Amino acid sequence: MSMNLEKEELIKMAKRCRINIIKMVHKAQSGHPGGSLSAIDIIVGLYGSKLRIDPENSNWEDRDRFIMSKGHASPAIYSILHEIGYIEESDFMSFRTLGSICQGHVDMKWTNGVDFSAGSLGMGLSFGLGCSFAAKLDNSDRNIWVMVGDGETQEGQVWEAIMAADFHNSGNLKMIIDRNGIQNDDFVSKQMEIGDITSKLVSFGWEVKEINGHDMDEIMDSLNWAELNNGRPKAIVANTIKGKGVSFMENNPAFHGMAPNDDELVIALEELS
């Protein structure tokens, strides 16, 4: 069962999520707003219209999986889990504090509805591949969605998993690359440009679609395309803007892992409201 929300509702949901992302990172005075804001439209599109989950039971065994490999963008996940009803506002407002179920990086042991303990880049696609093997063994048509950062593809393990998914014809495995062009220290182009990621994936046997990761129509179309299992692993390369929605965060490497101060919070909430 999926939420089946319409486009206009999804856009409103993404707006609420952006506000909550900013609020929780400001409250914690730490965390990663930039990559949360770049990813949130796709995450909302996926959870709001596609992902087969049970809002009443986060542990439903035959649910679709969503593996957030870029686990530092945890505020995006907490904001969507709140929309689904898995966590309370008080939970995400205690983000990164002692005992909070909202750990610094998403963690399946701490938070209902989180499918993977992330925090170390490069591991999520492999985990998703394991989930895809399990789904096949169970003769289940559940899908496994994995979100990977563009800088994250510098990790060699990602390519081990990409190669293995092709070899094993893992058609139930779907990767979304958040191509926001910025990583921890600086722009991806300055740290180590990953180049034509679409061609690289195609040469590894994947089917790939490139989209504007902030256009809900394109997001919906690409999710519909990726959902179909034709025996090939599929990737959506989502061109996004880091910090999308907050002017001073947009395309600004400083806000990869920096919280807004009190003045910046006011401006950000004004812009998002």
Next chain:
Amino acid sequence: MSSPSGSGASRDGYGNALLRLASNPDVVVLEADLGKSTKSCHFRSQYPERTFSLGIAEQNMMLVAAGLASSGKIPFASTFAIFTERAFEQVRNGIARPGLNAHICGSHGGIHTGSDGSSAQTIEDLAIYRTLPNMTVIHPADDISAEELTMQLVNLNGPSYMRTIRNKVTRTYDENSINDLEIGKGHIVLEGKDVAIISCGVMVSKSIEAAKILEKEGIFATVIDMHTIKPLDTELIDIVSNNCNCIVAVEDHSIIGGLGGAVCEHNSRTNLVPIEMIGVKDRFGESGSSEELFKIMNMTEHDIVTAAKLAIARK
């Protein structure tokens, strides 16, 4: 009652156990191009639909195991012990941290692996894996005990690392004595009052040899197969520390951080008895036969005898 006879390699016990475990439909096997060496190949030949070949890519294999375990499967992932270490952080963050029911087997561990040389002679695996919360760390003495301990892994409901061995060693166990084997409980092979030899893996049979030599000289040794390095059977260590008042820790592993290190950590807080350590003394190995290497590294049964006498003299 029969007594142990012949010899066996622990990797064969692992391979046999996987076949027996196949009756559990959740058991799956992961390989990284070394199934013929780790002996998961037998499972593959009979259950190809439950065997996943991941190529020479250990980091990916560890997280694939984690993903399978998170979906209710019980994965057994094996490669050479040394190559599991390549994926140590994957094991730490992907398997141990969420406490998933995934089992890693590293074969060809220790300098016992011999002629392949120092690159393959893993001498630090027991040390690094036992630092991980949630991990069970096992190093069986022979093929028969490896098979039994592997059978017990499926009931752990948590992650494990097991080191197995390429070459055959004199058996310590037979079909009767394995009935007493239990993960987390040291196995008393011989009982004596003068010195406790606490050993694991291939060194258990050497420790028994040493005890026989000592007995001829009127020195009586307790020999323990401490097949589970973590959780350590501290209760048994307390008992033998009190009974024998000195210990020799024996392992085919660096003396830094392995079984000997674990025993010292415990006893430094409890029983301050003399402890001597037999193991690899902060050096890498080299090519050669197992016995040649044990000789140049002072790890023969005669070296255990010498260490036992030293420990007794220090009482």
